[in-house]
Amino acid sequence: MNVDWFWGLTGGLMIGCAAALYLLGNGRIMGVSGILGGLIEGSARNEMRERLMFLAGLICMPMILQFFSAPSVNTHITSNLGLIIAGGLLVGLGTRIGNGCTSGHGVCGISRLSPRGIVATLVYIAAGALMVVALRALAGGI
Amino acid sequence: MRMVISLFVGGLFGTGLHLSGMTDTAKVQGFLDFFGAWDVTLAFVMGGAIVPMFFAWRLTATRAPLAGGSFPAKPDPALDRNLILGAVLFGAGWGLVGLCPGPALASLSYGGLGGLVFLVAMLIGMAGAPRAKAWLDRPGVAA
Incomplete structure (x- = not known):
């Protein structure tokens, strides 16, 4: 079993503090699919600017941090464009139909003891695990 | 104030993800x-993130947001078909590629062409x- 518990916990606490600040400061739920979906479907001017600022921070901080970490640890995304397109479409469609993703249902929902957040999280983890098993069986690896 | 908080929150979230x-x-x-070489790191991330948020939700009971406005109302707890x-x-899709919306944005600068294609498809x-929702909820279909 592999685990990088120290950085996992440190990064996790930062994510939780970010979500707590967004809630207590701006009164908003830090759900990335909701923020992106709201921008696509159109939102009020002020809310739109808030969402764009959030996205700017989310994209720019890792851009800066990557120069301080080994390139090999940043990502291992597959080179199979068919898988990437199918995965992207499913994630986009699924998070908007189910009204949340890992940040909204997972971080914000579970911490509120919301039955919807807890059930959605269990379901998407189960679906993801089945997909990884299927990938392994069909392609002999990921 | 709201804009500064939003930028800071996005940056802190991106730092945590990275x-x-x-x-x-x-x-x-x-x-x-x-069933393979299980990596439990994500559980530590999720657990670590839930702790501050658990206390934040408690605080919403007795105060208002710092930058004004009100807290989001508690959603209907019903588990409907669309949620599942x-x-x-x-x-x-998450299992297929290993990206969800937050990390897809956070890794944009080092995800290469694949990362960009994923974001566009998403x-x-x-x-x-x-x-798709309108079609799912069309009249005559039981929820």
Whole structure:
């Protein structure tokens, strides 16, 4: 079993503090699919600017941090464009139909003891695990 | 004030995702690989993130947001078909590539062409969702 518990916990606490600040400061739920979906479907001017600022921070901080970490640890995304397109479409469609993703249902929902957040999280983890098993069986690896 | 908070929150979220390794598709797929070389790091990330938020939700009972406005209302707790169906579709795509919306944005600068294609496909999926929802909820179909 592999685990990088120290950085996992440190990064996790930062994510939780970010979500707590967004809630207590701006009164908003830090759900990335909701923020992106709201921008696509159109939102009020002020809310739109808030969402764009959030996205700017989310994209720019890792851009800066990557120069301080080994390139090999940043990502291992597959080179199979068919898988990437199918995965992207499913994630986009699924998070908007189910009204949340890992940040909204997972971080914000579970911490509120919301039955919807807890059930959605269990379901998407189960679906993801089945997909990884299927990938392994069909392609002999990921 | 709201804009500064939003920028800071996005930056802190991105820092947490990067440092915890959640922008690395291999670590996410490793978590989902219960029957292989299981990588439990994601559980520590999720657990670590839930703790501050648990206390934040408690505080919402007695105060108002610092920058004004009000807290979001508690949603209807009912578990409907769209919630389950959406979670199944999302989970399938998440397992397929190892990216969910937050990390897809956070890894944009080092995800290469693949990362960019994923983001575009995800946005197209999101844009198509209202139509898919309208079709799912069409009259005559039991929820």
